[in-house]
Amino acid sequence: MDFFFNPQAVALVGASAKRTGANLVHNLKQGYEGEIYPVNPNYQELGGLTCHPSLAQVPGPVDLAIALVPARFLPQVLKDCGAKGIRGVMIQSAGFAEVGTEGLALQQECLSIARESGIRLWGPNCMGLVDVYNRRFFTFMHPYITEVLNHPGRISLVVQSGMLSAAFLPETVDRRSIEVNKVCSIGNKCDVDECDLLPALIEDETTGAIGLYLESLPRGRLFLELAAASPKPLVVLKAGTSQRGARAALSHTASLAGDARLTLGLLQDAGVHLANDFHHLIDLCRSLATSKDLSRGSRVAIMTFSGGSGIVTCDLLEQRGMEVAELSAQCLEALQEVYPPWMPPANPMDIYPAMEQVGRMKAFHAAARAALQDPQVDLLMIHHFIGLDDEDLDLARLKQMADETGKALAFWGIGFEGPARKFRIEAERLGIPVYSELTRAVDCLAAAASWQGPRQPGPLPVVPPRDTRPAEPVASGARVSLDEFASKTMLAGWGLPMVPELAAQTLEQAREAAVRWGYPLVLKGLMPQVVHKSELGLVEPEVNGPEQLAEAFERLQEKLKGQGRVLVQPKVRADYELIVGYLRDASFGGCLMLGLGGLLTELVPDVAFTLAPLKPGGAADMLSRLKASDLFQGFRSLPPVDLEALADLLARLGQGAAASKEVEQVDINPLLISNGKPVAVDATVILTQPPHEDETA
Amino acid sequence: MDFFFNPQAVALVGASAKRTGANLVHNLKQGYEGEIYPVNPNYQELGGLTCHPSLAQVPGPVDLAIALVPARFLPQVLKDCGAKGIRGVMIQSAGFAEVGTEGLALQQECLSIARESGIRLWGPNCMGLVDVYNRRFFTFMHPYITEVLNHPGRISLVVQSGMLSAAFLPETVDRRSIEVNKVCSIGNKCDVDECDLLPALIEDETTGAIGLYLESLPRGRLFLELAAASPKPLVVLKAGTSQRGARAALSHTASLAGDARLTLGLLQDAGVHLANDFHHLIDLCRSLATSKDLSRGSRVAIMTFSGGSGIVTCDLLEQRGMEVAELSAQCLEALQEVYPPWMPPANPMDIYPAMEQVGRMKAFHAAARAALQDPQVDLLMIHHFIGLDDEDLDLARLKQMADETGKALAFWGIGFEGPARKFRIEAERLGIPVYSELTRAVDCLAAAASWQGPRQPGPLPVVPPRDTRPAEPVASGARVSLDEFASKTMLAGWGLPMVPELAAQTLEQAREAAVRWGYPLVLKGLMPQVVHKSELGLVEPEVNGPEQLAEAFERLQEKLKGQGRVLVQPKVRADYELIVGYLRDASFGGCLMLGLGGLLTELVPDVAFTLAPLKPGGAADMLSRLKASDLFQGFRSLPPVDLEALADLLARLGQGAAASKEVEQVDINPLLISNGKPVAVDATVILTQPPHEDETA
DSSP states (O other): OHHHHSOSEEEEETOOSSHHHHHHHHHHTTTOOSEEEEEOTTOSEETTEEOBSSGGGOOSOOSEEEEOSOGGGHHHHHHHHHHHTOOEEEEOOOOSGGGOHHHHHHHHHHHHHHHHHTOEEEOSSSOEEEETTTTEEESOSOTHHHHHOOSOOSEEEEESOHHIIIIIHHHHHHHHOOOEEEEEEOTTOSSSOHHHHHHHHHHOTTOOEEEEEESOOTTHHHHHHHHHHOSSOEEEEEOOOSGGGOOOOSSHHHHHHTHHHHHHHHHHHTTOEEOSSHHHHHHHHHHHHTHHHHTTOSEEEEEESOHHHHHHHHHHHHHTTOEEOOOOHHHHHHHHTTSOTTOOOOSSEEOHHHHHHHOHHHHHHHHHHHHHTOTTOSEEEEEEEESSSOOOOOHHHHHHHHHHHTOEEEEEEEEOHHHHHHHHHHHHHTTOOEESSHHHHHHHHHHHHHOOSOSSOSSOOOOOOOOOSOOOOOOOOOOEEOOHHHHHHHHHHTTOOBOOOEEESSHHHHHHHHHHHOSOEEEEEEOTTOOOTGGGTOEEEEEOSHHHHHHHHHHHHHHHTTSSEEEEEEOOOOSEEEEEEEEEETTTEEEEEEEEOSSHHHHSOOEEEEESSOOTTHHHHHHHHSTTGGGGGTGGGOOOOOHHHHHHHHHHHHHHHHHSTTEEEEEEEEEEEETTEEEEOOEEEEESSOOOHHHHO | OHHHHSOSEEEEETOOSSHHHHHHHHHHTTTOOSEEEEEOTTOSEETTEEOBSSGGGOOSOOSEEEEOSOGGGHHHHHHHHHHHTOOEEEEOOOOSGGGOHHHHHHHHHHHHHHHHTTOEEEOSSSOEEEETTTTEEESOSOTHHHHHOOSOOSEEEEESOHHIIIIIHHHHHHTTOOOEEEEEEOTTOSSSOHHHHHHHHHHOTTOOEEEEEESOOTTHHHHHHHHHHOSSOEEEEEOOOSGGGOOOOSSHHHHHHTHHHHHHHHHHHTTOEEOSSHHHHHHHHHHHTTHHHHTTOSEEEEEESOHHHHHHHHHHHHHTTOEEOOOOHHHHHHHHHHSOTTOOOOSSEEOHHHHHHHOHHHHHHHHHHHHHTOTTOSEEEEEEEESSSOOOOOHHHHHHHHHHHTOEEEEEEEEOHHHHHHHHHHHHHTTOOEESSHHHHHHHHHHHHHOOSOSSOSSOOOOOOOOOSOOOOOOOOOOEEOOHHHHHHHHHHTTOOBOOOEEESSHHHHHHHHHHHOSOEEEEEEOTTOOOTGGGTOEEEEEOSHHHHHHHHHHHHHHHTTSSEEEEEEOOOOSEEEEEEEEEETTTEEEEEEEEOSSHHHHSOOEEEEESSOOTTHHHHHHHHSTTGGGGGTGGGOOOOOHHHHHHHHHHHHHHHHHSTTEEEEEEEEEEEETTEEEEOOEEEEESSOOOHHHHO
């Protein structure tokens, strides 16, 4: 990808003296030090540079071309690029897949030409690359950006939306004074996608955190592997999470997964931070870009000029799982020296009375020093009103003090716009985040404090060029759900712990179950293709003696009308129930799901996801992400869940399902936890093609 | 309260030529048209006004005094005020309850003097009143505010924090360009509190929504009654919701209630909107201030210049229960006229290609008109980039179009600060809210759309002067929890549906239960003062025959060692379980709780509250606020809950508990729902004093 980020020479195909074509020439000249070759037969010269009638006539070697000509000319441009030996082309023109089937066909044609010529395509329908650090503005955006983006920050972005680069970027810089490093606008991403760009940004020393706005994740599994190995924090805003497009639900696993829940759950599993909207994305990024400082711990000292904002901050910290630090005796003593006698020092440190007593800056610095030197404090959060008083804080000195004591610093700053802007820029450049809303501040600080480095440390996976052949039509082979007995026979074969059971054709056989396991028993009627048995009255949940057994057996036989068998199991007494599932996803491959079971969780789902096969520690990770995670550690004198047994079950499920190509979904519901041990009580396996009778019966 | 808001003459006790004393005189002169009498023996004249050596020497009648003298002089000032016939005093000095016990004593002394003299006290330790509409600046705040607050908005605030008025207000005006109407800073609120001020603000025609920052709610029940009757929307930021101060949990009800959950739950029940922090409070207020427009429905048309922000908006709308409108055929046709042929019109309406095709303003107005005229649209949300292009939108015309079609309008506006500020002010004055973050926009629009007017329409309750006598020491009478049998006997007496049961001393008596109800049975050992029976092994959850009965009875007798009885009940088969409770709260009085029962809900509580006695519709309201509310309407072919029976149970619980003074808490856990009917299976009543043996046994 280096020819996109560090080209030796750039050809601008479609440069002109007007509008976007002129912007392109202008922007390239604002810092790019390689050769710039405008190409356009209608001009001799553009912006003081010689303009060439065609690519063939460009004198020197070229490794990157930026194309901004009407879409229909692109196939020829790409052929010319190939002939010129150009390695990368950014197509910034629109008129491709986004305008319908004709545009899509044109896009596919371009892609084929590029593949044949060994060219990587960036775009089309994109804004290209803005690299503030190296002052490379490979884009037709308004030249305004080359003026305002005059200082690199530590945030780099990959965005699949023109808005984010063309409109949101100026807003971010102008109104929020947030500085970025690199912005990659990848548009339709017909070839180069987020997976291609991530390694370059991860390896870029001047980038601290990476934010991505994504509408699709064509190489989902690869993306997760890159994210899990990234030593830099990633933030993703995933668009298109509404239910409209959710697949039809054949199993609980698919229904609980939905498209969005699966994607978001897997991103979390890979250690990715999730954003709700564009501003949240940027705020998370700037916090995480300084996370080396912020992730030192979650014990927060609050220094404020207002009792009210101190209390609200405590409330918010507790909601987000942060801790209001218990100040040490030494810190409290130091505070007492500047506090008025009537005021007992505490956290939040309300220093307003101290300011009145000993002067504003003296109180401020004394309290800040006391908190930063306190071994029971990880982070000092300062509430500050900017711009009413002209005495300036010495932010550099404050940061130095924090660095010396190994502590983190953050500001909640309110006040007047002019001074606030100056303050924000100065602080952020020093690596001190400044927030304007308290809730956002605590949200970002909690995200940063939770960042513990890569989930799967190690070398980044190698990113192959994307397979851009048009997707093969989905096999129309019917989905078949195995009945409970067949499903569990398969799962038992993989070594999963199952409730014992027998399939009875006659009452005589059913009675044998009573002899083996005693009462109470559970009876279920098995009918081909019926998954939701209880809704058809095919479950007898508790049979307590020989008479009830005979009655229940007869009731079921009547319903089955000779079309099925009766399954007989001992009733398992459980402490609680889980649901476990496997799902083969087009983008992510095999995925495992673990969640709370029971009726309520269909209404208020509590599920976690990970990639199959299960990673070491993966079961514990998933459990810890459930809202009810305390349940599994021995809540209310329940026996804690046997984590090893649960991990073993999930590992076997992942391996077994992966090994048989035709397994598309597995639903173990419920998985009961009895004295800490998991046991599968009901299960459904869904196959993409009918298995042979003898494999499952 | 009229003498606070509309005084005929104001005395400024402690006015001076310096700092805050000078601010006071200056601020009063910026619009107040009544007489202003500075009082200070050290000056002859202040700010061009005659300064009087004492209140007694002020020539005319005075109805309001603002006191800004050291705290210790206040008792004398109040006596002088009484002698002068002054009705209201705003104490803006600090040094009272907030500085410890001595200050508290001084505050109490002032209060006694005020009561004797018929004076209402506002403050102390407050910033007074800012009334932008009438230009009354009854405050020592920096005179800057009289310059920037030059146009009244429709938001009025009651704040219990100096920060909110002195620091947050300038920020709100300067950086967010949000305009306020009245700000009441009530400080320690030793006498005048939010309940006193609410009626004035509710009746103020120029106020559209009221925001309150509250650290305490001394007259909680009255506040809820005012809120429920308010025809104007209220927003509350309640500080101090963290668990630190939560009371020790004697019952599940108290534990699930916590201090915060109860307060926030009751506020929701009264129709109050809850804010997370200061900016959220203001954003909710400005949205709700235009709620006459916004509450027309929740079908949203999105007009955007960016596919990406359109998709993200859809995601957020769905998360918040709003609807992405299905556009009518007529609307789609109108859009097609300005759209390029390749682009099928849809919602979100991405009008960027149309702008390229027919020009920016033509596309904008055509699409806006089409959406506003669509009968399937309630609200048009416009994404707009402000300030890159100089063509201006005609906001007034747009608003007129919306008014004519009876539709609501809102903007998500990003762009450059200078033009954005101007745009925001113009739009907000027209009653069109402008948001800068998408998540906040959708959150506020959903809140406004949900506002349906007062919960309890009718006249506002009369607000009596607060009983400001020091609270009587809490009675030290021990709390006593009745055992299950005694508790349920009491509840059965109130007419609640209980599971049948008998208390057995002998196995013989227990066998009688089997004869009456058949198996399975449940046996419980009753020990005095034991609430959590199952943790002591005192519950035999399922007894299936005579042998098991004998064994279970013996096991329990062993554990009881002759100290208790054995309770025998038929086992109830339930569809799901609830928890119901009653709680007597110091601030709110009797409260009812309804929540999901079972193990999980202790980890992830799902509960709702209302005041006892139950209002008509109160049970349905509570059910609808539970996260799992779909459960009760016949989810997955379960019989729907019998709402009438549940309401009857709650009404009886509220009445019964209210009628017996000593009942402090009642816990019905679980309340099983069996074929839709509620039946109480276990219960605990907690009394503040021991009842006589014969009342409960």
